[in-house]
Amino acid sequence: MKLSRGAHVRLSSSAFHILLLVAGAAFLLTDAFHGNVWFDESYSVGIANHSFADIWYYSSGDVHPVLIYWALHVLNLVFGQNITIYRLFTVAGAIAMAVLGYTHVRRDHGWATGVLFSFFALFTPYISLMAVEIRMYSWATFTVMLCFIYAIRIIGTQLATPPARIAEAARGLKCWAGTPRRWWITCFASSLACAYLHYFGAMSAFMINVVLLFALGARAWRHRKSGPNPLPEQAVCAGAPLRVLIIGCVAQVALYLPWIVTAVTSQMGVVGGTYWAKIVFPTTYIELATYAFLTSPLSFAARGSYGVVPQVLVQGIGYAAAVVLAFLIAWAARWAAWRIGLHRAARKQQIAAAKAQRTDGAASASAGTAAKLDEGVASYPAASATAAAYPVKHLRLKRFYAWLVSDPIAPVAAALVVYFGVFAISWTASMVMNSMILYYRYLFVAIGPLLFAIAAVLSHVRTKPLVAGVVAVTLAASVVNQALLVRDDYDSANNVPVQQFRETVDRVADQNGGQSPLVVSTDIGYMGVTSVMCPDIPQTYMDWQKGNWDRAYMAYSPTLVSKMSWEIIFDNFHGTFICLGQAQNNSLPRDISDLSQKDGFNLVEYHTYYRPYERTWMTIAVMTKS
Structure with a gap:
């Protein structure tokens, strides 16, 4: 996010980020002090009155794991059945995910990405609704995002040239296979917590571990394909991260196995035969695409259920969102055209260099043939080395791979793989089980990586009015949504x-x-x-x-x-x-x-x-x- 010098100093400061977190926390807490519950919340309140063993047994007939119920039971032991305490606890989960933008995302990916992530984590309209619900969702989104952050850190430490911020964060820490052991442990522990909070948390953790497995496997494969290594200890090190990951995954499965057995024996028949969610075309697909910003209060307001003034406000926000989205699409098309031009120019240069090398055998033809993929991305390999090792038809794939694993692109790609991977798994399971388990409130569990991807992309958009438009529309929708929630919830x-x-x-x-x-x-x-x-x-x-x-x-x-x-x-x-x-x-x-x-x-x-x-x-x- 390129801003004027004065604005840059203000927005990039830690003080501004902390102020954003405080304001966002206060915003979410405005709807946290009513005493109402609906059915799902009543289940959390009711089961929290029972013992840990009874919670395990009763929850085996439900469709969610036990961790949030155990946490509420601990609060119950201290405070008794107290709906306000329960609700504040769930709000704390939403705030904790936003704080990750300051403590982790900012440090690893820059102040702009960190600030934008915290903003979206606090002011995305659907988060306002779910943050105060006495359920597992807020803490599930936190653990998924925490697991994702540490998976990206682990991958970063295993690159040939680790990103400077990742290397700085890892300096001086005791390591396993070149990665701080506390990072491994945090990744594995948060992954297990995801699974014990929600089944979509388990899917999210699975996808994160798949991304980690792919990245570490690709690293080991590259080391193996590079031929004999003059330093044997480096060859051993190439496979060490994979071994740590496999051991960690085995430990996670072993610790989750008791609940897997419970789920298979007690719950699958419930979900497969009587589950309430159904596919309604096109409503289901529209909800899955828009749920994060078009909440039920905003939808009702757009239909006039709250009166003329809210209806006009929501419709105005909708028109503004359409304009901003159109500009974003135009920007993306322009950026894509520029990228294609870069790739074509680089390909022509490399082909020309390869021909020249075959003609006169001169190695000097490689000079000046490297082209940058993007600002901050490593240069293409020299044509002499590339052409000698790979046929021309492999150059495009090699360039794409170099771009995909570059510092600014790889985390965004990984985040999108996690979110849409969860979508794909749950969709496939719905088809196999003949029951729609892909419900948008469940997909919400994986929203942290999606918000990170949005924040990371916007942080590199140089068109300041476009970024400001996205922020303004989101904030306006969130404020109207929160006002409607407060109106209903305190009625x-x-x-x-x-x-x-x-x-x-x-x-x-x-x-x-x-x-x-x-x-x-x-x-x-x-x-x-x-x-x-x-x-x-x-x-x-x-x-x-x-x-x-x-x-x-x-x-x-x-x-x-x-x-x-x-x-x-x-x-x-x-x-x-x-x-x-x-x-x-x-x-x-x-x-x-x-x-x-x-x-x-x-x-x-x-x-x-x-x-x-x-x-x-x-x-x-x-x-x-x-």
Whole structure:
């Protein structure tokens, strides 16, 4: 990012970067102090009340590993069930990923890339939404990015000429195979943490290890192809990094094996047979391409759900984003044309040099035939040496490889391989399992490397207004998105369904002589919330799903119990009961409607309440069974 001298001093300073982190942290925390939860969060809150062993067992019926639940349980042991503490803990994960921009990305790849990465890590609209969710996502994105950073550092130390910043960071540290051992350990430990936080974290860690394996394998292959080495110890060293990586991967698999066994035996049938996510063309593909910036609040605002002013703002941001994107595409096309021109010129020079060498055997023809691939990239090999060792048809591949492994390009290429590799793996798994597991909230786990790639590319864009436009559009979208989130999340209407549920239970209990009524539903989304918000009210969930979901929902025990059918629930029951339901509009939920049509069942009354936090309508019905 080339700026004016005064601006360069200000933006490149550590003080500015720290100020950005503080401002971004405060921005995310504005939505962290409400007491609402939705179903996924309620599961985290509920399972955190149980022991480590029970969490392992209950989570084996869920679709996510246990590490975040264990962490929440530790907080539970210290603070009790405290939603605010849980939420602050998850926000800390998002802030931690942004801090990596200052502590690692800035040092390894320059101040511009570090500042831009921290900015996107704090102000990408979807991050604002996920940072405050009491789930594993914020910490999963952090561990994925940490693992990626150290993998790139390891690769950097194994280059013939390590990047200056990497070499400086490694100076004086104890090494394994030429790389600081603490870097190896951090890479392996964060990789394992990725896997124990989320399955898409496991996919991300796998892709990072694949990139590392490829890079170290290519290095060993080059050493082997270079012929006999006059220094035997260097030949041994060539394969040493690969051995360290293989040992580290074996250790990771061994430590993850207990959960792999659990997943294979308990979860695969759940995901493959009953998983809720489906492919909807073209909606699914649009969501996967735009989720990071076009969040649900912004989408609803664009449709007018929040009124005229937010709608105009969001539409204006959309038009501005389209203009900036058009300029970025034009810039990329211009850059690509320039690059092609460079390659063609270099190829012509090398071919000419090769012909001259074959004609008169002069070695001097190689002088002046090296052309730079890009600013900061190493020069092409001299034509005399290249032409002698490789046929002309190999020159293009050699130049492309030299460009790909150059200092500014290789980390970006690796980041994109990780992100889109996770996409490819999950897409293939979806096809094989005949169930859509490629959901954008899961792909979000790998967003750190993607944001790094965007930041690294923008840091080399010399068109200042273009970079400023990207930053301005992102910031505007994030501010509007956060304002809508705060508006919904702090709305007093969120508490009404839970308050009315408790009041209805108390009223029916008074009519039953003080005995707590039967509370039933087929909607675990509603019952999960009421179970953690009203743990003193026994509730019964009619578990219509196949698989081990009953084990997973033991996380809500002892408040919630699961039964497999209405017949089991209402066997020998007579009297008044309460049925809960949830819908996307102000209509009667299906479970309440179905029950009211059964023989002997009667719908006495029902009330529906809108809950902005989930953008759903929750219904509380009083019914009787004769």
